[in-house]
Amino acid sequence: MIEPTPGANCEDDVDHHGQTDRRDDGGSGGALTQFALRVVSELRRNTPIETGVPQDDVLSLLLRHALNGNTEPLGSLYNEMKRRGIAAEEIIDTYFPAAISRIGNEWHEGDLDILQATLRMSRLQALLRELGRAWVSDSVGGPGGPRVLLALPGGEQHTLGAMVAANQMRRIGVSVCVCLVPNSSLLEQKLLNNRFDAVFVSASNRSCLASCVELVKKIRRLPLGDLPVVLGGGILKELQDDMDLKALANHVGADMATSDVTKALAVCGFSNKAQAAE
Structure with a gap:
């Protein structure tokens, strides 16, 4: 619904890339x-x-x-x-x-x-x-705290849900980098040149399912060890009649599919750190 700008890439928040319409801002x-x-x-x-x-x-x-x-x-x-x-x-x-x-x-x-x-x-x-x-939520997370790359797959046009998730994680001390529709070279550069403890993929509906699969494949091909990958977003609700969350995670190649940020952080081993930040 909200179109990403062409060539959008990784930043601290999605609105840096023209996501917010200011035509009627009116001051x-x-x-x-x-x-x-x-x-x-x-x-x-x-x-x-x-x-x-x-x-x-x-x-x-x-x-x-x-x-x-x-x-x-x-x-x-x-x-x-x-x-x-x-x-x-x-x-x-x-x-x-x-x-x-x-x-x-x-x-x-x-x-x-x-x-x-x-x-x-x-x-x-x-x-x-x-x-x-x-x-000023990133200030609560120290330099050694958990770091998450929150990626939106190609074709994804809805960003608000990802922004809510990013806000929730930052509030409890997790540093989040939001990455819109990353191309292969950008994704590789971000993951190899920065320390991330997990990748969260946010997709809103079934039209992005194939893009999610390709995105996770790109991540798995990189030499990142056992970096956890979690799928979230509205796609989980839309596909709930077709497959359960475990089957969806397996189909995409993710470690987990959940709309619960707390569960996602826990499966990545961040629960103790997040609780300490609270």
């Missing part, structure tokens, strides 16, 4: 930054990854912002978060995925056209970027 960037700083400084709990069900009226405030970029709903969102005891972590881990899913469903059902859906996703991405910057 709201300062308001987004202020909202993010306020939420993170005042409502952060420093808890592990949150799970739960979003409250519909609070979710609607996030969706109202995504509708046209109006920042007024963000003031109401902050007030409701404070009044109801909703943590900054919950907004990232529960409300953003719910908003992404709602917009995606409305597009699939024909209630939104591609432009409307793309703009709403772009506005959410801009807000998520500001929340991530406010967290």
Whole structure:
């Protein structure tokens, strides 16, 4: 839905490559930054990854912002978060995925056209970027801490889910490099010239399945020892009627397929380090 820029490559976050649509920004960037700083400084709990069900009226405030970029709903969102005891972590881990899913469903059902859906996703991405910057989350991870390469396969157009996962990992002390649709030479260069402890592959739907297989094959051909590879993203839910997670991981060549970041980190041997960072 959100198209990667041609030649997009590895950076600290996907928005460095034109992922965020600013055509209707209207100078709201300062308001987004202020909202993010306020939420993170005042409502952060420093808890592990949150799970739960979003409250519909609070979710609607996030969706109202995504509708046209109006920042007024963000003031109401902050007030409701404070009044109801909703943590900054919950907004990232529960409300953003719910908003992404709602917009995606409305597009699939024909209630939104591609432009409307793309703009709403772009506005959410801009807000998520500001929340991530406010967290200054990479600072909690020391130079010897876990490092993950989060790669999106060729043909992948959805980046918000990967950004949520990156935010979650950074919050608990894992350094994350996001790599969009890497070509063979770029992928090899990144993996051989940097220390990574695992590769997470994020794909949104079955159309990227073949690309995931090819991406993992490229990784396995490199002299990286037993570097763990984990598959995640919306593709898991989309293929759940066709195969279970273990069969999907085997098909792709990954060590594990899961949408749970905590489980993914644990299978890579990061659980103790992540708990220490919490």
